Amino acid sequence: MSVPEPVEERVERFAREPLDGSDLALLNSLRALYDERDPVPDGLAARIEFRLTLDALEAEVATLTQIDLAAAGARTATEAVRTVTFTSESLTTMVTITPQDGGTVRVDGWAAPGAGVRVELLPVDAARQETTADEDGRFVFARVPSGLAKFALYVATADGTTATVVSPTVEL
Numbered sequence: 001m002s003v004p005e006p007v008e009e010r011v012e013r014f015a016r017e018p019l020d021g022s023d024l025a026l027l028n029s030l031r032a033l034y035d036e037r038d039p040v041p042d043g044l045a046a047r048i049e050f051r052l053t054l055d056a057l058e059a060e061v062a063t064l065t066q067i068d069l070a071a072a073g074a075r076t077a078t079e080a081v082r083t084v085t086f087t088s089e090s091l092t093t094m095v096t097i098t099p100q101d102g103g104t105v106r107v108d109g110w111a112a113p114g115a116g117v118r119v120e121l122l123p124v125d126a127a128r129q130e131t132t133a134d135e136d137g138r139f140v141f142a143r144v145p146s147g148l149a150k151f152a153l154y155v156a157t158a159d160g161t162t163a164t165v166v167s168p169t170v171e172l
Contacts, residue, residue, distance in 0.1 A: 093109060
């Protein structure tokens with residue numbers, strides 16, 4: 001007598017299988033039902049695109065300054081360390097990128113004014129990470145995969161809203 005396969009394993013096995021004709025027919029039926037009962041409002045997609053464009057225009061884009069410590073006469077042990085500074089109208093951010101084992105880097109950052117600033121690291125090919133700067137504006141991402149990334153900093157404004165500052169893409 002065989003033991004029946006647990007439901008979780010059976011669902012997982014079916015989820016890995018490719019869609020077949022009956023799956024596609026069921027999905028088409030569901031789409032038709034939603035189109036009939038709860039259609040997408042006219043112009044919704046255009047309004048969403050417009051709002052996303054407005055949000056992007058409201059974000060400050062920081063300019064980039066990179067300091068190569070090796071060229072500045074730093075000791076050989078720190079030659080791989082890079083310091084990058086982003087400057088925008090409302091915020092200055094400096095990050096030091098230190099290579100680590102396993103294809104990762106450590107990012108030590110300082111934002112001014114930066115107390116309580118929410119910082120997001122947005123890698124191109126990895127999961128985003130988030131932290132909050134301490135009272136001195138300092139933040140750390142201890143282990144980040146090497147590669148291209150941007151920083152997004154969310155700064156509280158005097159009127160209670162949040163301003164977004166986005167860095168250019170840098171190589172970590």
